[in-house]
Amino acid sequence: xxxxxxxxxxxxxxxxxxxxxxxxxxxxxxxxxxxxxxxxxxxxxxxxxxxxxxxxxxxxxxxxxxxxxxxxxxxxxxxxxxxxxxxxxxxxxxxxxxxxxxxxxxxxxxxxxxxxxxxxxxxxxxxxxxxxxxxxxxxxx
Amino acid sequence: xxxxxxxxxxxxxxxxxxxxxxxxxxxxxxxxxxxxxxxxxxxxxxxxxxxxxxxxxxxxxxxxxxxxxxxxxxxxxxxxxxxxxxxxxxxxxxxxxxxxxxxxxxxxxxxxxxxxxxxxxxxxx
Amino acid sequence: xxxxxxxxxxxxxxxxxxxxxxxxxxxxxxxxxxxxxxxxxxxxxxxxxxxxxxxxxxxxxxxxxxxxxxxxxxxxxxxxxxxxxxxxxxxxxxxxxxxxxxxxxxxxxxxxxxxxxxxxxxxxxxxxxxxxxxxxxxxxxxxxxxxxxxxxxxxxxxxxxxxxxxxxxxxxxxxxxxxxxxxxxxxxxxxxxxxxxxxxxxxxxxxxxxxxxxxxxxxxxxxxxxxxxxxxxxxxxxxxxxxxxxxxxxxxxxxxxxxxxxxxxxxxxxxxxxxxxxxxxxxxxxxxxxxxxxxxxxxxxxxxxxxxxxxxxxxxxxxxxxxxxxxxxxxxxxxxxxxxxxxxxxxxxxxxxxxxxxxxxxxxxxxxxxxxxxxxxxxxxxxxxxxxxxxxxxxxxxxxxxxxxxxxxxxxxxxxxxxxxxxxxxxxxxxxxxxxxxxxxxxxxxxxxxxxxxxxxxxxxxxxxxxxxxxxxxxxxxxxxxxxxxxxxxxxxxxxxxxxxxxxxxxxxxxxxxxxxxxxxxxxxx
Numbered sequence: 082x083x084x085x086x087x088x089x090x091x092x093x094x095x096x097x098x099x100x101x102x103x104x105x106x107x108x109x110x111x112x113x114x115x116x117x118x119x120x121x122x123x124x125x126x127x128x129x130x131x132x133x134x135x136x137x138x139x140x141x142x143x144x145x146x147x148x149x150x151x152x153x154x155x156x157x158x159x160x161x162x163x164x165x166x167x168x169x170x171x172x173x174x175x176x177x178x179x180x181x182x183x184x185x186x187x188x189x190x191x192x193x194x195x196x197x198x199x200x201x202x203x204x205x206x207x208x209x210x211x212x213x214x215x216x217x218x219x220x221x222x
Numbered sequence: 223x224x225x226x227x228x229x230x231x232x233x234x235x236x237x238x239x240x241x242x243x244x245x246x247x248x249x250x251x252x253x254x255x256x257x258x259x260x261x262x263x264x265x266x267x268x269x270x271x272x273x274x275x276x277x278x279x280x281x282x283x284x285x286x287x288x289x290x291x292x293x294x295x296x297x298x299x300x301x302x303x304x305x306x307x308x309x310x311x312x313x314x315x316x317x318x319x320x321x322x323x324x325x326x327x328x329x330x331x332x333x334x335x336x337x338x339x340x341x342x343x344x345x346x347x
Numbered sequence: 348x349x350x351x352x353x354x355x356x357x358x359x360x361x362x363x364x365x366x367x368x369x370x371x372x373x374x375x376x377x378x379x380x381x382x383x384x385x386x387x388x389x390x391x392x393x394x395x396x397x398x399x400x401x402x403x404x405x406x407x408x409x410x411x412x413x414x415x416x417x418x419x420x421x422x423x424x425x426x427x428x429x430x431x432x433x434x435x436x437x438x439x440x441x442x443x444x445x446x447x448x449x450x451x452x453x454x455x456x457x458x459x460x461x462x463x464x465x466x467x468x469x470x471x472x473x474x475x476x477x478x479x480x481x482x483x484x485x486x487x488x489x490x491x492x493x494x495x496x497x498x499x500x501x502x503x504x505x506x507x508x509x510x511x512x513x514x515x516x517x518x519x520x521x522x523x524x525x526x527x528x529x530x531x532x533x534x535x536x537x538x539x540x541x542x543x544x545x546x547x548x549x550x551x552x553x554x555x556x557x558x559x560x561x562x563x564x565x566x567x568x569x570x571x572x573x574x575x576x577x578x579x580x581x582x583x584x585x586x587x588x589x590x591x592x593x594x595x596x597x598x599x600x601x602x603x604x605x606x607x608x609x610x611x612x613x614x615x616x617x618x619x620x621x622x623x624x625x626x627x628x629x630x631x632x633x634x635x636x637x638x639x640x641x642x643x644x645x646x647x648x649x650x651x652x653x654x655x656x657x658x659x660x661x662x663x664x665x666x667x668x669x670x671x672x673x674x675x676x677x678x679x680x681x682x683x684x685x686x687x688x689x690x691x692x693x694x695x696x697x698x699x700x701x702x703x704x705x706x707x708x709x710x711x712x713x714x715x716x717x718x719x720x721x722x723x724x725x726x727x728x729x730x731x732x733x734x735x736x737x738x739x740x741x742x743x744x745x746x747x748x749x750x751x752x753x754x755x756x757x758x759x760x761x762x763x764x765x766x767x768x769x770x771x772x773x774x775x776x777x778x779x780x781x782x783x784x785x786x787x788x789x790x791x792x793x794x795x796x797x798x799x800x801x802x803x804x805x806x807x808x809x810x811x812x813x814x815x816x817x818x819x820x821x822x823x824x825x826x827x828x829x830x831x832x833x834x835x836x837x838x839x840x841x842x843x844x845x846x847x848x849x850x851x852x853x854x855x856x857x858x859x860x861x862x863x864x865x866x867x868x869x870x871x872x873x
Contacts, residue, residue, distance in 0.1 A: 247522060256518055260518060260525070263522070270532050274535070298541075302484050305488060306487075309488070309491045309524075313517065313524075316495060320510050320514040320517065321514065323507075323510040324507065324510050324511060328507070340507070343507075
């Protein structure tokens with residue numbers, strides 16, 4: 082499959098666009114429909130497409146398995162860490178505005194206190210989970 | 223009666239889908255079809271939730287400073303179902319990997335065939 | 348806020364974090380994994396004890412995630428019943444984690460161990476979450492975490508039997524989850540609340556308007572939880588899953604997972620759906636009938652098993668029947684007996700599975716016919732097994748007797764003496780399948796004497812690095828007298844002692860549990 086010119090050429094152009102689109106959905110998660118899960122899935126699908134076209138070995142060269150798994154577990158840790166910010170400020174877990182964090186203007190990209198931060202963690206872990214699941218199932222075959 | 227059913231058609235669809243899904247899960251011997259059935263039943267419940275949250279003629283729940291008094295549909299069921307979908311994805315992935323494992327052991331996806339093969343293999347031990 | 352105010356949350360989130368950290372810990376140093384898991388469970392245990400003290404002194408504790416007040420945000424609520432469940436979950440799983448320190452290599456491949464611990468802690472976190480949450484949808488999410496963790500624990504053993512059992516368990520448990528989610532949808536539709544407190548309050552007025560939707564919802568929730576808790580005849584997945592799994596998983600599944608679903612079922616029926624308690628009497632009647640069938644049927648199936656772990660699994664089917672019988676009868680003594688049975692059965696069954704695991708690991712024997720003379724080869728393990736088995740049968744001065752006794756009283760209170768006969772008969776049936784095993788342990792001369800594989804002192808690497816106290820020479824001398832590595836022996840003996848303590852020193856436990864039962868069935872609908 083490595084020699085297929087059309088597949089290679091299309092994938093080289095499409096995969097980055099898919100990833101950028103996924104990131105767009107994630108960072109706008111607090112403003113519009115979508116967010117960590119939707120955007121993360123899009124990024125994950127981009128990785129799946131990469132593996133389908135360029136093969137598992139190319140993907141493994143890019144990110145070794147251990148790194149991938151470590152990164153996957155970092156998503157939930159990021160989420161929990163964001164939750165601890167509220168606790169560190171003397172409020173409840175996941176506290177946001179009521180812990181005194183600035184909310185900004187509604188509709189602006191940098192607004193909503195910790196919500197965009199937490200969406201990043203969700204997006205990262207969903208994207209990597211989709212990729213890991215795909216790799217595990219493909220490799221077992 | 224018919225008029226009420228027609229007015230509440232999403233719920234009727236949800237029930238029909240649910241029954242199809244559960245039937246596929248329980249009655250088919252093929253493991254992949256069982257997983258598909260589980261997903262259909264799950265989707266039926268998701269449809270039920272989404273239909274419940276919908277209010278005809280209202281907007282999607284996006285706060286728009288230009289229209290401060292707009293009326294929205296209930297966003298809670300949609301948010302819940304997003305979680306439900308995540309759960310369904312993980313269960314499906316897990317079930318598929320187990321099916322793969324079984325396929326490598328037995329070379330078949332048929333649950334009844336697997337039971338038969340197992341009884342033969344167990345006797346050999 | 349003080350740090351202790353966060354305990355209802357941190358007990359769940361801390362365990363969840365431990366689950367996510369364990370692949371990383373295992374990646375850095377695989378030998379750190381077992382102590383790491385023990386540390387995480389110990390942390391949960393400490394918080395559970397503190398929560399119990401707080402609840403006893405100051406009443407119910409609530410915690411609002413993100414500071415969002417109750418009807419809108421997710422609320423955690425630790426009442427007496429939840430605190431008790433949390434304590435049982437944390438204590439038993441700490442002992443199982445200690446057992447794993449020496450046992451894990453026997454049944455789980457090295458490369459799978461970090462995932463095994465991740466699933467173990469994930470399962471514990473899910474169960475703790477189910478116990479403390481006061482939000483209906485949150486219950487569903489935690490339940491799914493529990494289900495996936497439990498199935499992963501079964502699948503951890505690399506055998507075709509385990510994969511098959513795990514798949515069947517996963518499919519049926521997911522079907523149950525779907526039913527529960529449908530039930531949640533229906534009750535949310537008529538009450539508009541997911542917070543259980545507000546839901547109950549709303550249900551008091553709306554159930555007259557939608558009686559069918561309310562009862563269908565409760566019926567679906569009950570059916571789903573009963574399927575997950577393996578109420579006869581919905582138990583078909585249990586024997587295979589509990590016997591094909593690695594032993595620590597079997598202990599976890601039989602000892603704890605089944606209980607948390609039974610607990611949720613009791614909570615839904617008596618606390619959340621209290622307003623319609625009067626019109627769902629047929630549902631409780633069905634529960635009683637099925638639990639009677641479970642008590643007899645599970646025991647009958649157990650009689651014909653030749654594998655010790657399958658015997659224990661079928662015995663779980665029978666013993667879960669007691670919990671549902673108590674829940675169905677619904678009198679104060681019966682519900683108290685259900686709670687006592689939840690505690691007592693977790694202790695007994697964990698002890699039985701773990702000692703069966705020691706026998707299998709030391710001598711390689713799982714068939715009941717090969718248990719002859721085990722009492723001489725593995726004296727402590729056999730003694731612990733015997734104590735727990737006698738407690739299962741319901742001998743006085745052991746914890747199983749107390750549960751049965753109060754179920755007796757519950758049957759009298761409900762004016763249904765037929766259940767006294769049922770319990771007596773089940774005691775006889777229990778004796779019929781446990782006594783032969785004990786008989787073989789002590790009174791049958793083995794044809795081929797069981798041989799202990801390996802050296803307990805050599806296996807006990809988890810006990811400490813060389814150079815620590817006591818010095819290796821002395822440690823070796825002490826340990827070589829033991830029949831099994833200390834981390835395996837300690838939990839088994841502790842659980843057997845707990846059976847005796849709960850059976851002899853009953854006063855405070857009974858008084859506390861009576862209070863718990865009162866909050867479940869009699870108290871105001873908070």
